[in-house]
Amino acid sequence: MAERVISYFYGDQQTKNKILDVATRLFALNGYSAVSMRDISEAVGIRPGSLYNYYSGKEALMEEVLQRFELEYKDYFNWLIKENAEAETLDEVMHNMFVELLHVRELSTYYGISLIMREQFNYHTVRDRLFKLIYEDSINWMKADFDRLMDRGVIPRSDSKIIASILMFSVLSGNEMRIHESNGTALPLDCTEMYIRLKRFLSEALRRGI
Numbered sequence: 001m002a003e004r005v006i007s008y009f010y011g012d013q014q015t016k017n018k019i020l021d022v023a024t025r026l027f028a029l030n031g032y033s034a035v036s037m038r039d040i041s042e043a044v045g046i047r048p049g050s051l052y053n054y055y056s057g058k059e060a061l062m063e064e065v066l067q068r069f070e071l072e073y074k075d076y077f078n079w080l081i082k083e084n085a086e087a088e089t090l091d092e093v094m095h096n097m098f099v100e101l102l103h104v105r106e107l108s109t110y111y112g113i114s115l116i117m118r119e120q121f122n123y124h125t126v127r128d129r130l131f132k133l134i135y136e137d138s139i140n141w142m143k144a145d146f147d148r149l150m151d152r153g154v155i156p157r158s159d160s161k162i163i164a165s166i167l168m169f170s171v172l173s174g175n176e177m178r179i180h181e182s183n184g185t186a187l188p189l190d191c192t193e194m195y196i197r198l199k200r201f202l203s204e205a206l207r208r209g210i
Contacts, residue, residue: 089154
């Protein structure tokens with residue numbers, strides 16, 4: 001998929017934002033290749049031809065969806081880093097990661113995470129973002145939080161990289177649960193169980209050290 005975004009559009013910003021929201025949701029739920037520009041325009045409530053006043057094609061739209069998600073994701077993690085830097089207990093860190101973060105994130109960010117997880121094997125630009133944001137930056141940020149608690153003697157010394165990786169899988173599982181909840185669909189049993197068990201295991205591992 002080519003990295004191409006037009007820098008101009010002949011329309012209003014409110015409609016453009018709605019196009020991005022709708023495209024992110026449809027791409028995440030149905031897959032990029034299964035969604036047409038007509039599908040997006042109908043969901044937005046505009047004529048198919050009007051969509052090209054904003055984007056030159058589906059590739060350009062997808063690229064801006066990814067760019068917006070990347071900015072949103074970094075903003076929220078910057079918020080989390082700041083909150084955790086001031087946390088003095090494990091419970092505070094866990095509360096920030098599993099409770100408070102849910103209240104400050106936009107729904108589009110949940111769909112963005114689901115989108116890059118779904119399309120990582122189909123497009124290298126998506127896969128590159130996934131590994132950079134999720135498997136590198138996010139895990140390293142979380143690792144730093146746990147290292148800080150270990151240095152303070154709050155939790156036992158253990159492999160913080162493993163703990164951060166377990167936490168990331170918990171977050172990704174919780175993200176899929178949030179997607180199903182927002183669409184009014186039943187949660188897949190395996191996703192629910194995995195999230196609960198991972199969270200329980202992570203809490204226990206942090207208190208005992210691994």
